[in-house]
Amino acid sequence: MAGLYIHIPFCSSRCVYCGFYSTTGLELRERYTDAIISELKMRATSENISTIYLGGGTPSQLSIKQLESILTTIYIYNKVEGTSEVTIEVNPDDINLEFAKSLYAMGINRVSMGVQTFSNERLRFLHRRHNTSQVPHAVETLFKAGFRNISIDLMYGFPEQTLDEWKADIDKALELDVEHISTYCLMYEEGTPLYRLLEQGKVKEIDEELERKMYYTLIERLESAGYEHYEISNFAQKGYRSRHNSNYWKGIPYIGIGAAAHSYDIRTRSWNVANIRKYIEAMERGERPYEEEIIDDNTRYNDTVTVALRTKEGLDLTILPDNQHQYCIANAKRHIEANLLKLENNHLALTKEGLFVSDMVMSDLMIV
Structure with missing residues (x-):
């Protein structure tokens, strides 16, 4: 049994906090899709695939045709379990009924949506594309399209954020009644625009005691609403744990496809080059550009x-x-x-x- 992760690094704009590999070079989407398909064929496995995860970046920046090509290749060249969990990450503003129905029709059965906050001011600070009114509409649209497994991401610990503001965000998240909620404290990762703002004294990290109160408030409110706190940052309604991420935490092998994607097979850990042009050019030559380490x-x-x-x-x-x-x-x-x-x-x-x-x-x- 193994998990399959596909990294789609495209973003129309970069969030100030993001330390993941991404690119705004949207003109490369077709070539990148072809490169992904080449790597999928090259690394086809005899293992049963139990979970598929399209992450990013913003996978919903690809067209339906491009996403279908990737998924079709996965199913042709691998043994995918009939009960497999198939997740795609999306932005709320990318969701309309036609797009959502197409995702559902191609076999995707779980959606992870980057909400982050219900404050338009903080969304602008993060350089997010959507606004708060688009979130409930996106959830309703996904439900209409047939999805019954929706996850949202929330962030807390913004500069000058109060505990009451965080409680309001939690309450709005609970109103959506989604099956899964992932939560993260805002991190100041070196090399990000947010980190540079911190260095320049333009923003200030929140007090550690306030961060602690925010975290425990989150746990209390979500558990009271019936969510299981099954991992440090993750909460699920009964039966809706993320199977893909749970496999990571259980040490189950996974295959990472795409630029900057990591793979693990118990004996070794490998990672593809974190450069989309180098990745594409290597795959066009029939070579996988990666490094590997033996796990002692x-x-x-x-x-x-x-x-x-x-x-x-x-x-x-x-x-x-x-x-x-x-x-x-x-x-x-x-x-x-x-x-x-x-x-x-x-x-x-x-x-x-x-x-x-x-x-x-x-x-x-x-x-x-």
Whole structure:
């Protein structure tokens, strides 16, 4: 069983916070689609494909014909399970009924939509294309087209954002009654326009205590509304966990197709060149432009710990070799005593108090 990720890096404009590889070179879409198809043929697998994820960038910047070509190639050259989860990321302003019906007709059964905030002022600050009135219309349109598995992304921790403003965003998200909500605190990644604004003193990060209150308010409100908090940043109605992302956290192999896409097969990790022109030109020559690393035992342990502890179920200690099991327990002891970790039925998991400081806790369990 494996997951398949297709990276579509096109954006009509870049968001100020985004550290993912993307491009505004929309004139390359046709050549890039052809390159994606070439790589799909080159890397066809005998493994059963259980999830397909079209991410970006903005996959909804491709035409229906281009998306159909990619999906058709996937189904021809791979064994895709009949119950596979097929997700596409979209922007609210790209959604109309004709487009949504076409997505549904080609077998896409899950939509992840970048909402981020319900404040038009903050949307402008982020350089997002849509406005708040387009979000409920997009959700309703997707529902009319047949979709019954919709996820939205929300962000918090904006400069000068108050707790009451964040509560209002949560309430508006709950009004949509979507099946899944992913949430992220605004990050100031080096190299992004947002980071440069921070360096120039034009914006200021929110206070850590306010960020903590925002995070725990989010958990309380979404859980009270019936959402399961199944991963640090993710909430789902019953039966609607993201299967694709859950496979990442379980360490299941995945194939990444496209510029900057990563792949993992337990033994190795590889990544394609993060340059769309170099990627296209290499694929037109019949070559995959990538680098690869062999995963040693210590790296595999570190990877297992960091992804498993993100989940509600936590780390199954029985899968670790004896020496790593003992190392993990020894380093976890003080965090268990501090009520940041809990140990139950051979599973080590973050407590509610540990969620907010998860990076610190995980780093203490690493082998360096």
